Amino acid sequence: MSNDTQVMLGHGSGGSMMKRIIDEVFLNAYGSTEFDRGDDAAVLPGTEKDQRLAFSSDSFVVTPHFFPGGDIGRLAVCGTVNDVATTGAIPKYLSCAMILEEGFPMEDLKRVCQSMAEAAKEAGVQIVTGDTKVVNRGHGDGIYINTSGVGIVREGLDLSGANCKPGDKVLVSGTLGDHGITIMSCREGLNFKTDIQSDAAPLNHLIASVIEAAPNTRCFRDPTRGGIASTLNELAAQSDVDITIEEQAVPVKDAVLGACEMLGYDVFQVANEGKMVCVVPPEEADSALAAMRNDRYGKDAAIIGEVIEAKNADSGCKVYLKTAFGSTRILDMLVGEQLPRIC
């Protein structure tokens, strides 16, 4: 057991501190078989034979509420749509529960709701139920939004982070770090004189195309908090494998890379809100890549690495990064907090 006596910002980071609070507190108290699987959404039996539901929930506490490329409302819809879609489900229904702070401008609330409506329309989901709580001034930050989502899992599909096998290829649907760097630059008032903007987007249509093109896809996972480094480490641990990534193959915008270098961030640990990692068997990698590139949100998709046998499973599964200089370094899960409240 850890010696954490208080909640710290790092417990919400998407990294290893968050894993600790989940394991030691939440799973310990109310874990269920589905909760334990560690995927981004639960897959649940419906009433009918072979019918399965996908169910996921996320709260959004990003600050600022509005940023280039999106706002907290677009993020709240896309985040949950994407989590539901990672299971291979067709997202159908969303709930929207607001925690508003006394004094929040009604005009901002309307703008956020409009943005949610547009994102829901784009994703093809309906917002069907909701809740509104108002907290006293000084006990919130304008607006926090929870969305939960329900989808219907495609028959016969069984995607999970635990399915990766040595030889499988790892794909990513586009450039890394756009969302995290956008939020950071807004918050710090930095101006990179470039057009960096958040990638917040619903990826359920992209996922549908990949499933059609690559029917043996192992899993999808969206590299949000903790970045792709955390996502790949989660997949390696779930599947008991190692993963190697070719740095040169990973799509990153120059401006994002520049910002990361300037600020000392590892782009592999920076959050994305409109990117999907996908693991497929080697013979389906090219079809999956073509399907991604054919989607409006997948133009920069790339095959970035592969799954290998765990070299030393006793000391934990690892993610290796082969750098442009030919060296190899271990890509670690984010530990504490890099950039709080990016979603």
Next chain:
Amino acid sequence: MSNDTQVMLGHGSGGSMMKRIIDEVFLNAYGSTEFDRGDDAAVLPGTEKDQRLAFSSDSFVVTPHFFPGGDIGRLAVCGTVNDVATTGAIPKYLSCAMILEEGFPMEDLKRVCQSMAEAAKEAGVQIVTGDTKVVNRGHGDGIYINTSGVGIVREGLDLSGANCKPGDKVLVSGTLGDHGITIMSCREGLNFKTDIQSDAAPLNHLIASVIEAAPNTRCFRDPTRGGIASTLNELAAQSDVDITIEEQAVPVKDAVLGACEMLGYDVFQVANEGKMVCVVPPEEADSALAAMRNDRYGKDAAIIGEVIEAKNADSGCKVYLKTAFGSTRILDMLVGEQLPRIC
């Protein structure tokens, strides 16, 4: 349109200000047929013929976090279980998304989670997915919890607040006001030297018994924020009817009544977290009452009134209270805020 330019505490009250923000902001932006129905949970088609899902979401921001009879965790499980159950569904799965404030004691978090586990076990639901966000000190209040719930609607049932017909009987499953008065007395440090405690409880088993005993039940609704006055006004408006309530028939604990008189609260507007209002056809009222009284949470159940034709629908549907003195007064929906953050 109202002239609200900022969010106010009353917008989260469960009363008519909340109805306004829902209608003018949320429904206006992303209303769907299901959202528009105005029930506590959405009823949705599954993939199979005749299969329907119930889906509901609630955030919990109660302060204090621990109080006689429960805590924010028990409330979070029971509230959503009850909302799902009101549709006539069997609640099956819950999500749990936490917004924690930096510095929240880990021991308190564990206690809350333990309480959620116990309430979930009692209700027979599984917590299957979750999310953890941490906000900076001064931007929360220790812990906010969102739970969303999915249930399977019993075949052939079609419960809705829009189903009430003149002649129907109105039942309540027990004493009113226990939760609201408990929270208020904790918060103000009042000591009524009585054993008032929150009624927070999962009522899905009670609902199941009533449905079995009274198969033509029109609807269930839990009178939480805004109290039974708001619930009855909602039902009257949804069904286009008036409702009359006999004050003498309404179960209220002496201590709660005393506290309300002392503090100037209308017990009909005080929140409950373990009570159910139920409308049934007259010929099934006795069976429904017997079923409620047979449940551990329904010992004080009573038939408290009936549905009548709307006297003047043009000026709005009304709820009438026949007082102990033989007079009649209109029971209004709560307008602004009586007691903020009671759930």
